[in-house]
Amino acid sequence: xxxxxxxxxxxxxxxxxxxxxxxTAYALPYLxxxxxxxxxxxxxxxxxxAYEPRMIGIGSEEFQRIVRCGVGLTAALAVGSYLTKADxxxxxxxxxxxxxxxxxxxxxxxxxRSLHRRRAGGACMRRVLAVGHGPSIDELVRLFRLERHHxxxxxxxxxxxxxxxxxxxxxxxxxxxxxxxxxxxxxxxxTVAVLACPEMDGVALxxxxxxxxxxxxxxxxxxxxxxxxxxxTTIRPAAGLPLLHVEHPQLAGARQLVKNVFDRLVAASxxxxxxxxxxxxxxxxxATSPGRALFRQTRVGRDGRLFTILKFRTMRRGSERQKLTLxxxxxxxxxxxxxxxxxxxxxxxxxxxxxxxxxxxxNVLLGHxxxxxxxPPLPEEVAxxxxxxxxxxxxxxxxxxxxxxxxxSDLSWEESVRLDLRYVENWSLTLDLQILWKTxxxxxxxxxxx
Numbered sequence: 001x002x003x004x005x006x007x008x009x010x011x012x013x014x015x016x017x018x019x020x021x022x023x024t025a026y027a028l029p030y031l032x033x034x035x036x037x038x039x040x041x042x043x044x045x046x047x048x049x050a051y052e053p054r055m056i057g058i059g060s061e062e063f064q065r066i067v068r069c070g071v072g073l074t075a076a077l078a079v080g081s082y083l084t085k086a087d088x089x090x091x092x093x094x095x096x097x098x099x100x101x102x103x104x105x106x107x108x109x110x111x112x113r114s115l116h117r118r119r120a121g122g123a124c125m126r127r128v129l130a131v132g133h134g135p136s137i138d139e140l141v142r143l144f145r146l147e148r149h150h151x152x153x154x155x156x157x158x159x160x161x162x163x164x165x166x167x168x169x170x171x172x173x174x175x176x177x178x179x180x181x182x183x184x185x186x187x188x189x190x191t192v193a194v195l196a197c198p199e200m201d202g203v204a205l206x207x208x209x210x211x212x213x214x215x216x217x218x219x220x221x222x223x224x225x226x227x228x229x230x231x232x233t234t235i236r237p238a239a240g241l242p243l244l245h246v247e248h249p250q251l252a253g254a255r256q257l258v259k260n261v262f263d264r265l266v267a268a269s270x271x272x273x274x275x276x277x278x279x280x281x282x283x284x285x286x287a288t289s290p291g292r293a294l295f296r297q298t299r300v301g302r303d304g305r306l307f308t309i310l311k312f313r314t315m316r317r318g319s320e321r322q323k324l325t326l327x328x329x330x331x332x333x334x335x336x337x338x339x340x341x342x343x344x345x346x347x348x349x350x351x352x353x354x355x356x357x358x359x360x361x362x363n364v365l366l367g368h369x370x371x372x373x374x375x376p377p378l379p380e381e382v383a384x385x386x387x388x389x390x391x392x393x394x395x396x397x398x399x400x401x402x403x404x405x406x407x408x409s410d411l412s413w414e415e416s417v418r419l420d421l422r423y424v425e426n427w428s429l430t431l432d433l434q435i436l437w438k439t440x441x442x443x444x445x446x447x448x449x450x
Contacts, residue, residue, distance in 0.1 A: 372432040
């Protein structure tokens with residue numbers, strides 16, 4: 001709230017100084033408006049429920065509500081001035097309201113980054129009591145520990161009556177389903193997460209909610225459907241039952257057309273802007289080791305179609321023959337070696353900062369790839385895919401993706417597949433923009449690239 005007040009003060013001051021400069025009789029009402037704008041802005045943000053704790057720190061909903069505040073205030077001022085026939089200085093409005101929106105978004109983004117850093121160190125975490133079966137609880141603990149920025153830390157578990165505690169290996173078992181309210185007090189939990197299980201039916205869940213109501217403990221329910229979220233899921237009541245409706249992913253149609261146009265426009269623009277860098281890297285590759293500057297390799301694209309991927313060459317000649325003598329450090333079909341002797345000294349640098357992948361912008365321009373998507377696999381990898389993994393091929397492979405911003409080559413095979421499938425299930429242009437934004441910091445850190 002203090003950051004929002006500061007953003008409004010800065011925006012109001014900047015708009016007044018740029019539009020009027022000095023305090024005159026004509027500018028006096030706008031000086032008063034600048035004085036009350038911070039309070040009005042905070043009230044608008046509160047009415048849009050952007051101060052709710054569950055909105056802060058994760059997801060795009062927090063930022064979307066701030067944008068709605070800015071648009072709503074602008075519309076309200078426009079309608080009000082029209083109805084009252086008031087002569088409003090348009091320059092002041094055009095400066096103040098968009099600027100307060102942008103400053104608020106910037107401050108909240110900075111606060112979110114600070115919060116994520118603190119959560120990575122174990123601070124600002126919600127203490128969660130997990131209720132369900134052992135394997136589901138272990139998976140929940142693994143996911144929460146993998147993505148600590150969500151701020152959820154499972155501290156204990158409750159199992160069905162009669163279940164063996166040996167089924168849970170990640171956290172201590174503190175009781176059974178009937179003991180949940182008592183365990184909440186014992187472990188000082190502020191959140192109870194109920195996982196999908198037949199014992200916790202509608203009646204039992206309702207009774208649990210009643211018992212937790214007095215302690216103000218938050219109750220969350222994790223459905224059995226994994227990695228499907230966002231706009232695809234909505235809760236609609238029917239006959240008194242809250243039904244979770246799951247829409248099919250939109251892998252074709254107008255939204256896909258927008259994605260294709262966006263990809264090609266951005267790829268073309270980047271190729272023009274980065275052409276001096278691309279030329280310099282090509283010369284450096286040729287000068288530091290014998291061979292061509294560009295490396296061409298067959299990869300599998302959307303619907304299993306083969307295409308030739310372009311990359312700057314990072315290995316010495318004869319690397320394919322030498323591959324037979326190496327042992328992969330990774331699990332699953334993906335072949336990767338942490339300290340690969342075939343990589344040139346310049347190639348180590350190119351791989352660390354993903355500069356070797358810049359020629360793939362040509363593949364994006366040609367429609368073989370997308371800016372964001374699953375990792376482009378080799379044909380021999382696809383030959384070992386199971387039915388579930390083949391779902392990665394429903395969309396174009398990407399220059400970057402969730403695998404890039406979540407750990408790159410440090411990810412296990414199962415984790416990289418899970419991230420790729422999550423992207424396929426929940427694709428949206430907003431998600432693409434978020435991944436592109438996060439890619440810069442992931443590449444700058446250079447972690448997990450080899």
